[in-house]
Amino acid sequence: ExxxxxxxSHQVTQMGQEVILRCVPISNHLYFYWYRQILGxxxxxxxxxxxxxxxxxxxxxxxxxxxERPDGSNFTLKIRSTKLEDSAMYFCASSPGTGNTxxxxxxxxxxxxxx
Amino acid sequence: EDKVVQSPLSLVVHEGxxxxxxxxxxxxxxxxxxxxxQEKKAxxxxxxxxxxxxxxxxxxxxxxxxKKELFSILNITATQTGDSAIYLCAVRRSGSARQLTFGxxxxxxxxx
Numbered sequence: 206e207x208x209x210x211x212x213x214s215h216q217v218t219q220m221g222q223e224v225i226l227r228c229v230p231i232s233n234h235l236y237f238y239w240y241r242q243i244l245g246x247x248x249x250x251x252x253x254x255x256x257x258x259x260x261x262x263x264x265x266x267x268x269x270x271x272x273e274r275p276d277g278s279n280f281t282l283k284i285r286s287t288k289l290e291d292s293a294m295y296f297c298a299s300s301p302g303t304g305n306t307x308x309x310x311x312x313x314x315x316x317x318x319x320x
Numbered sequence: 321e322d323k324v325v326q327s328p329l330s331l332v333v334h335e336g337x338x339x340x341x342x343x344x345x346x347x348x349x350x351x352x353x354x355x356x357x358q359e360k361k362a363x364x365x366x367x368x369x370x371x372x373x374x375x376x377x378x379x380x381x382x383x384x385x386x387k388k389e390l391f392s393i394l395n396i397t398a399t400q401t402g403d404s405a406i407y408l409c410a411v412r413r414s415g416s417a418r419q420l421t422f423g424x425x426x427x428x429x430x431x432x
Contacts, residue, residue: 209362238419240420246424247423248408248410250419250421253419296362296363307352307354307368307412308354308368309365309420311362311363311364313362314362
């Protein structure tokens with residue numbers, strides 16, 4: 206069964222460093238998302254991406270964050286200068302275009318630890 | 321701001337018990353409500369509900385939506401230890417690019 210894959214599964218970084226989290230969405234999907242889950246808290250929406258541009262973003266998704274689909278298969282989340290409070294599990298998700306149930310398919314997540 | 325509240329926050333039962341998980345919501349231009357199961361990492365999809373009163377069923381799991389009272393329930397009958405997980409409720413607005421607003425989840429523990 207097709208799945209969303211994410212790398213790395215865990216990344217440890219120093220505060221102020223840049224990190225890039227990578228995702229390969231399901232191949233025929235058109236909508237891509239990043240969510241995050243701080244330990245013990247809710248899953249929170251960060252950004253959605255469609256037709257090579259951001260379609261929506263939350264207030265969490267500030268100038269430190271950016272997304273890119275560099276090569277038609279990967280979908281990346283970059284955090285320019287990490288802060289301690291960026292420590293979280295980051296989930297990538299994708300969904301098909303028309304005719305689907307609205308279901309999002311989630312990857313296994315990338316755990317980011319900022320020291 | 322969209323709001324999703326789940327109850328109880330945690331629940332411990334024994335195998336064979338039936339459980340009911342609750343989700344209430346406030347959302348502008350409601351489109352759908354989704355239930356996910358989160359065992360270790362990725363939330364996996366269970367149900368999507370858009371219409372009131374129509375039960376969705378998959379094996380021992382079932383769910384129903386009440387759009388008048390703004391809530392949904394997820395029932396699990398004859399629980400098994402493999403049902404132990406966090407159950408997440410999420411809502412989606414109309415016109416939104418399919419983003420979801422999640423509740424805090426219900427942590428279900430099924431003891432043998």
